Amino acid sequence: MKIPELIYSTVTNTCARCHQGKVFENTNPYNFKNAFKLKNSCSECNLKYEKEPGFFYGSLYVSYALSSGFFMIWFFIDSFWLHMDAINLALIVTATILLAFPLVHQYAKLIWLNFFVKYDKKYAKVKQKKEDTTSISPDTRNVNVQAGN
Numbered sequence: 747m748k749i750p751e752l753i754y755s756t757v758t759n760t761c762a763r764c765h766q767g768k769v770f771e772n773t774n775p776y777n778f779k780n781a782f783k784l785k786n787s788c789s790e791c792n793l794k795y796e797k798e799p800g801f802f803y804g805s806l807y808v809s810y811a812l813s814s815g816f817f818m819i820w821f822f823i824d825s826f827w828l829h830m831d832a833i834n835l836a837l838i839v840t841a842t843i844l845l846a847f848p849l850v851h852q853y854a855k856l857i858w859l860n861f862f863v864k865y866d867k868k869y870a871k872v873k874q875k876k877e878d879t880t881s882i883s884p885d886t887r888n889v890n891v892q893a894g895n
């Protein structure tokens with residue numbers, strides 16, 4: 747696991763192995779229709795996301811770390827600039843954690859997946875090869891000819 751690969755995969759909601767297929771059904775964590783729904787496997791490289799039952803329970807540790815990060819940020823902002831009393835600080839931290847929960851939930855699972863699956867260029871190239879072969883397929887040539895007439 748390399749940090750830039752982890753960040754790319756997490757922010758773009760893409761498979762840890764190929765960086766092509768989506769992990770969550772919905773990329774927008776604030777669209778509650780199916781924002782928390784994980785796909786079973788990668789559409790591009792067939793990586794099974796949930797390696798074993800309960801695999802993503804471990805992402806709670808990542809979620810805890812990210813939420814603690816919000817607390818640390820607010821704590822330093824308060825210590826150096828705002829100087830609020832403890833109740834206001836607690837309310838702001840709680841509100842931030844609640845508002846950020848959907849994003850933190852999604853990022854925690856993606857980061858957890860990246861802990862166990864390495865990015866592999868070999869799988870990323872599979873899709874590029876597929877696109878190369880489809881771009882010169884006879885079907886698309888026929889469409890182009892018809893469009894030209």
Ligand SMILES: [Zn+2]
Pocket residue numbers: 761762763764765766767788789790791792793869
């Ligand atoms: Zn993949």
